[in-house]
Amino acid sequence: MENSSKKCIKCGSTEFTEATDYMPVKLSKMSLSGSNKIYTFCLDCGEVDSIRIENTTIFKK
């Protein structure tokens, strides 16, 4: 886990956690792929600190 020195900009909490969400990506007419989005958000108020795309290789040509 993260040892965060980061602070929520909304409520000042330092408790953050992560969640993922699947994002389908259409690469071409025939091919569909996808990647997880990883959210890091404040455990107290839900403010999202960052969103990261897990699998960036599918976007590279």
Ligand SMILES: [Zn+2]
């Ligand atoms: Zn917060």
